[in-house]
Structures are given as structure tokens and as C-alpha cells.
Amino acid sequence: MTTTAETAETTVPRSNPTAVTHDVTNQPPPLTGHDLADDAVLIEAVRREGAEWHLDELHRLGRFAGSEEAQLWADQANRHEPVLHTHDRYGHRVDEVEFHPAYHHLMNSSVGAGLAGAAWADERPGAHVARAASFMLTTMLEPGHLCPISMTYAVVPALRHSPELAATYEPLLTSRVYDPGLRTPADKRGLLAGMGMTEKQGGTDVRANTTTAVEQPDGTWRLRGHKWFTSAPMNDLFLVLAQAPGGLSCFLVPRVLPDGSRNTFRIQRLKDKLGNRSNASSEPEFDDTVAWLVGPEGKGVRTIIEMVTMTRLDCVLGSAAGTRAALAQAAHHVRHRAVFGAKLIDQPLMRNVIGDLALESEAATGLALRLAGAADRAQRGDAQERAFLRLATAVAKYWVCKRQPAAVAEALECLGGNGYDEASGMPRLYREAPLNGIWEGSGNVNALDMLRALTREPESLDAFRTEVEAAAGADRRLDAAWRELRDELAPTEDAALRARRVIERAALVLQGSLLVRHAPAAVADAFCASRLAGDRGLAFGTLPSGTDFAGLLARLPH
Structure with missing residues (x-):
């Protein structure tokens, strides 16, 4: 027969200083000690x-x-x-x-x-x-x-x-x-x-x-x-x-x-x-x-507008970079985090989300640096590039800055609750995301600026046309989107009312042209399929079946 004390000893575990009560597993390592230019x-x-x-x-x-x-x-x-x-x-x-x-x-x-x-x-x-x-x-x-x-x-x-x-x-x-x-x-x-x-x-x-x-x-x-x-x-x-x-x-x-x-x-x-x-x-x-x-x-506005043009360029660069920073964090997380027995990066739906974010980021990065190239050549006397910059800056400022908050929010969600924690750095990226869309002219300002360029500086549209048509015949979806956009660019009484729709299409067509000419086929095809044709979903991660996800994920920053 056992005593109460003996019974208690057999049912209550003794303290064991060597027992492990808090193993940290299935968490990604810190994203430090790497080269951001390995991209x-x-x-x-x-x-x-x-x-x-x-x-x-x-x-x-x-x-x-x-x-x-x-x-x-x-x-x-x-x-x-x-x-x-x-x-x-x-x-x-x-x-x-x-x-x-x-x-x-x-x-x-x-x-x-x-x-x-x-x-x-x-x-x-x-x-x-x-x-x-x-x-x-x-x-x-x-x-x-x-x-x-x-x-x-x-x-x-x-x-x-x-x-x-x-x-x-x-x-x-x-x-x-x-x-x-x-x-x-x-x-x-x-x-x-x-x-x-x-x-x-x-x-x-x-x-x-x-x-x-x-x-x-x-x-x-x-x-x-x-x-x-x-x-x-x-x-x-x-x-x-x-x-x-x-x-x-x-x-x-x-x-x-x-x-x-x-x-x-x-x-x-x-x-x-x-x-x-x-x-x-x-x-x-x-x-x-x-x-x-x-x-x-x-002539104060005319004088300071040169400063505004260059800061708008930096807004595009900044939003493209902010999107890429969020993508890098999301990609790092899903490469290391496992769910249901497989790494997140290998889960089909997550591949769609990350692939779509990678596509958005590549389009923004390519357009931003194309503008920087135009600015460089315009400063050296290239009139064609100066004309292109006049219209393309307004178009890119509107669209790339407008897309950053949505992309950063989606990237944050890839980290789950970890992304909502300040320690991850993602909340800081998220709070920063709307800024460039406001600084140096909000979305409406840039959409109306596009209309001014079209009516007052027709050479800017000629330069834009030359840029887009450099990819003519390379992708039927791009060709069709450009034909539709040309009609929408014609001046009408309701031009101001439609300006956001037009500038959005102009940005997508310009990005499509750049990707068709310069990006791998997997990237260009996915962009034209999801941004220029078909019924694309409203959220990221809605790329269609048949998308070359391996090709998209190969373009992720390291």
C-alpha cells in the first residue's frame, strides 16, 4: 500500500534541468550577410x-x-x-x-x-x-x-x-x-x-x-x-x-x-x-x-519642374526597390519554411503568389531603370529620350508607385503572423509603401500630367510609340493591347474622367514591351497573359495554368 506522498511523486514529474522545453525549428535564418546586388x-x-x-x-x-x-x-x-x-x-x-x-x-x-x-x-x-x-x-x-x-x-x-x-x-x-x-x-x-x-x-x-x-x-x-x-x-x-x-x-x-x-x-x-x-x-x-x-x-513652376521631374524618377526607383525588398523577404521566408511536409516554395499556390510578385517586381525594376537610362541620355542631349522621359515618367510614377502597397501587403502575408511582427521588418516596409504615390504628385496629378503631355507635347507620344513598337510583332497580346491603347489616347471630352484607366494601360503596355524585348520568355509570356490579356484575378497569385513558374522563380533576388 502506498502513501499519498508516494502517489504524488509518481504522478508529478520532477524538474529536469536538462529537458528541452523550447526548441526553435522551422524558422528561416536572418536575412543578413548577403549581397543585395546578387540579382x-x-x-x-x-x-x-x-x-x-x-x-x-x-x-x-x-x-x-x-x-x-x-x-x-x-x-x-x-x-x-x-x-x-x-x-x-x-x-x-x-x-x-x-x-x-x-x-x-x-x-x-x-x-x-x-x-x-x-x-x-x-x-x-x-x-x-x-x-x-x-x-x-x-x-x-x-x-x-x-x-x-x-x-x-x-x-x-x-x-x-x-x-x-x-x-x-x-x-x-x-x-x-x-x-x-x-x-x-x-x-x-x-x-x-x-x-x-x-x-x-x-x-x-x-x-x-x-x-x-x-x-x-x-x-x-x-x-x-x-x-x-x-x-x-x-x-x-x-x-x-x-x-x-x-x-x-x-x-x-x-x-x-x-x-x-x-x-x-x-x-x-x-x-x-x-x-x-x-x-x-x-x-x-x-x-x-x-x-x-x-x-x-x-516662371517659378517652370524652373522648379526640373527638380520635380528628377524626384519623380526617384519615386519610381524607390517604389520598385520597396517592392523588391518585400519580395526578397517573402522569398527568403518561403525558401526555408515548411508546411504540410514540404517547403512553402514548393507548394503550388505559394509558387503562384511568389511568381506573381516576382513578375510585378521585374516589370517595375526594368521600367525604373529604363527611365534612368532615358534621363542619362537626355542630359547628354538626346532629344528623343527627353521626349520619352516626359510622358513615361508620369506613366511610371502613377503605376509603379500605385502597385507598391498591394505588393508589399501580399509579401507580408507570405510570412503569416511573423510578417505582422515589427521584428521582421515587414511592417516598416508596409508603412513606407504609400509614400511615393503621394510625394511629388498623387495618382490624379500624374494621370492629368499625362494628358497635358499628350496635348501640349505631341513629340512625347511619338517617342512613347517608338519605344512600345520596338517590340511589334513579338507577342500578339502586346500588339492587341497597344492597338486598343492608341484609340484610348485620342483626346475626348471625358479624357480627364478616364485618365486613370488610360495611364494604367499605358504603363502595362510599356512594361510589356520592355519585358518582351529584354526578359526571358517565361517572364514575358506570363506578363502578357496576366496583365494584357485574359481574365486576371484581383489579388496576386492568380497567374493562369501553364505559367512557367520555375522560370519566374529563377528570377528571384538571392
Whole structure:
């Protein structure tokens, strides 16, 4: 007969310090220590657009962006957000923004890699393509810090409307030295630039701006007013729109004047944004702020539009890169995760989803770098490429940026609950995804800009036609889609109402032409079957039977 105590000992297990209670299995390893440039789609596009000479540097940057240290900086720069200091301890107005050291590490790397203005000082053909490819890799690492980088790149052609100002500032804007802090521009080794266009009451309608400009006897101007969304307020220079007696004009506003005194640039607050948390976006007030006229008085929009064009190019590059970053994370997960006895990558429905995302990403990447090639050749005097860029930038800005949020959401879902966890990095990609569709003109703005190009610059349609018809006869579905699009491009009374539908079809036809000419048959066939013909589902993962999924998955980034 046993006692109660003896019974308890036989039914309650004793503590065993060697027992394993928490094995971690069936989880993918961290996606670090790899080369982001180990990507056939990206490399082929760089070669195609004339920057093969840049590949060694691209791989160096790719290894940096894939390193554990760089990814830690990206996480820290977003977790430790910029902090505004309006006054010092004594009550003096300072209007400075403090950034985490990780942000400065990223900025130092990107400026050093030539992603700011350096391409304008590089005479090699393909310099802007090289910069675009590097910009994409760095966006995959951390996009927020690239806002000041992008604006600095874009300010150079606009500033050239005033040769004296360009001669003073361009050598520093094209520098590869990151020299932070508010000091006299001439005493710095490198400068960063920004822009101030929108106001509370105007937004896209910049002609409704109320900031005023008054000319002074010494040839400078004084600004008074506000701006509603000015990013990177610690940059050295800003192009600003203001109302002069002769109409809306463009002005150069430095944070620090040539004599070393602070220009009036009162930062009211920083924006509390959905994403882009590493980057500071502000609301500055101007009050007797010193400025210099850039370009002719009354021609501010025409002057600053050169900057807008280049930042729109970066929006396309950024969205293509954001889509590819999400795809890379999803592909890595499904390569390692097993479900129902097989890796996810081998499950038919998941192959459809990942293959469809890969198709979307390749189409976006190829189009983005085609634009970069056009921008490079346009800067070297190619009128045909300049005309193509005029229409194709609006088309690509609309579509590639519009597709990014949907693609990132689908990629996040591939990770299941892991993708919804901040530690995965996917929520940060998701929050970032809508930005490029808004910055430098929302979807409606670009759709209407397409209509303006068609009516006011018919040479842009001729160049677009030449590009698309380079693939004529190669795929009947593409040929049919182009015939239908030509009819839709004709001006009608309801053109504005239909603009989104037309620009969508224009983007798909252009992407189809590029893929038919340059991508493997598996990619081109799947794109034409799913995007240009047939009854495609509304979600990713609805590619038809007969799709060469092995061919699509072979194009995944590694």
C-alpha cells in the first residue's frame, strides 16, 4: 500500500534541468550577410542601360546593404526618430533637428556612394543609371534617409537656371562628403538641398501659395510666409516657391547666410507621419528670410519642374526597390519554411503568389531603370529620350508607385503572423509603401500630367510609340493591347474622367514591351497573359495554368 506522498511523486514529474522545453525549428535564418546586388534582374538592367562599368561598386554597396551592421542602423534610425529643438537652453531660437547616430551613418554611406549630386559631375555615359541602381539597393536597406539625398540630386538641374548660383553651390552639391550641421555653406565640404513648395491652403495647387517675395536694393529678396511640408529641414539649401510682383517665382533659401548668421527658418513642428520615420518633415515659417531668385521672375513652376521631374524618377526607383525588398523577404521566408511536409516554395499556390510578385517586381525594376537610362541620355542631349522621359515618367510614377502597397501587403502575408511582427521588418516596409504615390504628385496629378503631355507635347507620344513598337510583332497580346491603347489616347471630352484607366494601360503596355524585348520568355509570356490579356484575378497569385513558374522563380533576388 502506498502513501499519498508516494502517489504524488509518481504522478508529478520532477524538474529536469536538462529537458528541452523550447526548441526553435522551422524558422528561416536572418536575412543578413548577403549581397543585395546578387540579382539578375537588376544587373541585366544596369548593363542594358549603359552602366556595366559600375557593377563592382554596385556589389560593394550590395554587400554593405545586406550586412548586419547596416540593417541595425536602418532599424535604429527608424526607432529613434528625429527630435526638434526650437530653442537652446538660454531661450535663443535655433530651429535644429537632432538625429540618431545611425541616421548619420546611413547618410555618410549614401553621400559617399554618390547618391546625392555626384552623378551631375560624372561625365561617364550611364552615370545616372549607376546612381539609380545604387539608389535602389540603398532604398531596400532604408528609404527614409534618402529623402534629402534625392532632393539634393534633383536640385542641380533646377539651380542651373541661375548660372552664378550654380557656380557657387554645384561643386558642393555634387560632393561625396557628408558634412552635417548648420554652418556657412562656403566653409563646408559638401552640401545637401531641399525644396519647399506646398502650403496649407494649396497643396498641389502651388499657384495658390501665399508666401510673398520682395526684392531688395542689393539684389536679394525677402520672403514672408509658410510651407506645409518641407522635408529634411537640416539641409543647407532649399528651393522655395513664393509670389513675387511678376508672379510665382523660385528662390534659393540657405539655412546659414554667407556672413555666418542664421537665416530665418522657424520650424514650427515636425510631421507625425505614417512611415518614413527616420526622415524629419517640417513646417517652416519665413519672416524677412533672405533668398536669391532662381530663373526668371514669374516662371517659378517652370524652373522648379526640373527638380520635380528628377524626384519623380526617384519615386519610381524607390517604389520598385520597396517592392523588391518585400519580395526578397517573402522569398527568403518561403525558401526555408515548411508546411504540410514540404517547403512553402514548393507548394503550388505559394509558387503562384511568389511568381506573381516576382513578375510585378521585374516589370517595375526594368521600367525604373529604363527611365534612368532615358534621363542619362537626355542630359547628354538626346532629344528623343527627353521626349520619352516626359510622358513615361508620369506613366511610371502613377503605376509603379500605385502597385507598391498591394505588393508589399501580399509579401507580408507570405510570412503569416511573423510578417505582422515589427521584428521582421515587414511592417516598416508596409508603412513606407504609400509614400511615393503621394510625394511629388498623387495618382490624379500624374494621370492629368499625362494628358497635358499628350496635348501640349505631341513629340512625347511619338517617342512613347517608338519605344512600345520596338517590340511589334513579338507577342500578339502586346500588339492587341497597344492597338486598343492608341484609340484610348485620342483626346475626348471625358479624357480627364478616364485618365486613370488610360495611364494604367499605358504603363502595362510599356512594361510589356520592355519585358518582351529584354526578359526571358517565361517572364514575358506570363506578363502578357496576366496583365494584357485574359481574365486576371484581383489579388496576386492568380497567374493562369501553364505559367512557367520555375522560370519566374529563377528570377528571384538571392
